[in-house]
Amino acid sequence: MFYAFIHGLVSLALRLFYRVKVQAPADGFDGPLMFVGNHPNSLIDPALVFILTRRHVTFLAKEPLFRMPVIGWILKGLDALPVYRKQDHPSQMTKNEGTLDAARAALAEGRAITLFPEGRSHSEPSLGELKTGAARIALGAARQGAPVRIIPVGFTYEEKNVFRSEALVEVGPAIEVLPFLRGEGEEAEREAVRTLTARIAAELKALTVNLDRWEDLPVIQLAERLYAFRQGEKVGSERLKHWARGLQLLQAGQPERFEQVRSALMSYHRRLAVVQATPEDVALTYHPRGVFTFIVKNLAVVCLGLPLFLAGLVLFGLPYQVPPLVARRSELDLQGTVKFLVSLVLVFVWWPGLVAVFWALGGWGWGVGALLGLPPLALFTLYFSERWSVLWHDITVFFALGNRSRLKALLQADGAQLATELEQLASEYRSQLERSSASGA
Structure with missing residues (x-):
């Protein structure tokens, strides 16, 4: 029940925060699966896996996240597995064997898991060197007889720290793990791990933008x-x-x-x-009739929408400013996550608070009206602000180029x-x- 609630809530919230575009097969996510992806956007990347499948997916996450307020509680509720990184806990690296065993057991039982083999979230212009943990887990489960498949997922963000920017989730062809088994012995195991890790890296590079600078x-x-x-x-x-x-x-x-x-x-x-x-x-070619239509259309939008927009600014102006202020001191790869989580928390604080204020001032009728009407008003306010940005851009371009034919x-x-x-x-x-x-x- 908890997983289903978080799955639905996060999927809806992500589609409101980003313009999510998914390129993936309609089915084929059955059996023991390992989702692997590039890692440019901290907790947003694993959260986007929610949109790919309704299956219960076990996440592997760095151990410090489990000790954070709210996030740690959610990760434990989702039965996520902690990964102990050298830079976080040099003395606790041995605990990773337990995590790897649990991940292998999950695959052997036919479940789905998600991990990011780069080992860290980053904002570098290309895919980082992959750790071997993903290959070791998959091969270990395959040796137990599980028909494991690895699903490469590429995450490409238009502007990962900007509200309503595009987030592309692209799924590549599945990698069958059983053919990578190369007999018994340590040397055969090392070769299988090396070959499978290289295959995962190649598939992820094919799904992502990789630049030298x-x-x-x-x-x-x-x-x-x-x-x-x-x-x-x-x-x-x-x-x-x-x-x-x-x-x-x-x-x-x-x-x-x-x-x-x-x-x-x-x-x-x-x-x-x-x-x-x-x-x-x-x-663009500017004709008098087209310019007139543009002016009339946008004046109508402004006149009809401005009162609602101003009402939305009065009610939501303060919480809209909080996520950017909180996130601005974070690293670039964390800003999207911080903005998303702060926005999500504000929804569950500000909305009930406004409903309580309306109820206290106007009775139960005003309270019910606020309960049902505030979410659409909040979304309209965001839409109108985006529409105003587009309108202002069009006006600026018109005056910059409209009467400068030579330029x-x-x-x-x-x-x-x-x-x-x-x-x-x-x-x-x-x-x-x-x-x-x-x-x-």
């Missing part, structure tokens, strides 16, 4: 926007990993051409930033030239990317 992130993001716009498609986080891998191949094979393309993209990125525009904005024409021409170059690169490297993905390179 964070400075290249704007390059691949702009490349995706230009390419998607030229193809008439929506921008997608899932294609960023292909751009990252493609540019790495270009750099290795044609370093001079890579520097030319990178320099051109960075220059275009800086010029767009000056006018606060995107490639889509540059392609706009130059940006359009340069964007078209870059898009053509990117299409050519995509065509040249598509087969090579497919081969490298198939080989796990």
